């Protein structure tokens with residue numbers, strides 16, 4: 001057994017027996033990890049009161065390899081996300097980040113990029129004058145990349161040409177294949193599998209989000225209808241590619257607020273064509 005220290009974001013915490021908690025963390029050094037916090041609900045326990053979802057902490061724990069449950073012994077704030085608790089939309093999106101990480105990441109699998117992506121997202125959600133839906137879209141795109149299903153916004157799946165957003169008013173996205181069909185190709189097709197129409201403005205923003213830093217993407221002025229279209233896109237895309245994301249409970253608040261509702265499968269024909 002060794003004593004370890006790592007940065008961690010609390011994903012969830014459940015009460016255990018009279019005074020303890022079982023906490024799921026996403027950690028910088030050990031990926032997702034569950035730990036017992038003995039006496040954490042004792043009112044005198046300073047470290048226990050910090051073990052709440054969304055908190056970004058430095059924790060010390062006793063680690064034994066191949067054990068399902070580690071033992072956490074102390075915690076302190078790395079950063080306190082003050083604004084997150086006062087804005088329902090920001091809170092709901094932040095909670096969706098935690099839910100997604102909890103569902104797609106595996107125990108004890110270190111991924112510094114995903115950890116940084118999560119912390120950057122929470123920091124940007126906590127920053128005034130950012131666009132919370134942009135943060136979700138950026139997170140979803142880059143997480144998909146980390147998990148091996150990066151979406152492509154550049155090339156038409158059918159003709160292989162670069163999609164020219166000066167000429168196209170929209171493209172037809174094939175979620176399953178992570179790529180788009182240009183309008184000309186789509187109009188020529190007799191049979192296509194299900195596609196999602198995506199506006200040229202949305203595609204242009206998605207392209208920019210693959211290049212921008214998290215901070216710049218969060219602050220990028222994007223018209224509200226495009227923000228909604230992008231959030232829908234990412235939500236549907238993640239669900240299509242991950243069995244574990246069929247339902248993201250914490251996103252319900254945001255999705256209910258979206259207009260128009262999630263558009264999916266505006267297919268000419270349901271058969272598997274292209």
Ligand SMILES: [Zn+2]
Nearest residue numbers: 156159182185
């Ligand atoms: Zn084409």
